[in-house]
Amino acid sequence: xxxxxxxxxxxxCALAMGFVAPRPASAQAEEKPYQIENGKVxxxxxxxxxxxGNACERCHxxxxxxxxxxxxxxxxxxxxxxxxxxxxxxxxxxxxxxSQQSVMPPFGQxxxxxxxxxxxxxxxxxxxxxxxxxxxxxRMAN
Numbered sequence: 001x002x003x004x005x006x007x008x009x010x011x012x013c014a015l016a017m018g019f020v021a022p023r024p025a026s027a028q029a030e031e032k033p034y035q036i037e038n039g040k041v042x043x044x045x046x047x048x049x050x051x052x053g054n055a056c057e058r059c060h061x062x063x064x065x066x067x068x069x070x071x072x073x074x075x076x077x078x079x080x081x082x083x084x085x086x087x088x089x090x091x092x093x094x095x096x097x098x099s100q101q102s103v104m105p106p107f108g109q110x111x112x113x114x115x116x117x118x119x120x121x122x123x124x125x126x127x128x129x130x131x132x133x134x135x136x137x138x139r140m141a142n
Contacts, residue, residue, distance in 0.1 A: 040137070040139060047119040054112065064124050073127075091106050
């Protein structure tokens with residue numbers, strides 16, 4: 001995985017400040033990145049909804065369901081790992097075929113995305129897993 005030097009500095013700072021918690025490889029496959037109880041989401045997943053709305057929705061559509069500009073992320077996360085998702089968001093992606101060209105710009109230097117990448121992933125993964133419906137989720141009490 002390749003990261004821009006600026007991102008490494010931002011991620012290092014985020015880790016030191018406790019914003020991004022590393023997950024053990026074995027826990028990634030087993031543990032869900034979100035928590036939902038009685039239809040209400042945990043703080044991180046709710047924050048992911050908010051951050052998604054600010055940074056991703058204009059291209060990927062409401063609730064991650066895709067648009068004419070970008071794919072349905074609820075389907076993409078059925079096959080992408082957390083690491084693959086992070087790689088794409090941080091470094092961007094370019095798909096060029098004879099019929100179309102699609103480009104996702106890199107967000108590796110956008111602090112509001114990088115610092116909350118796990119929260120955005122948790123929100124989208126909950127949507128992808130079908131445990132979170134459309135619209136603004138309700139948040140659990142602290």
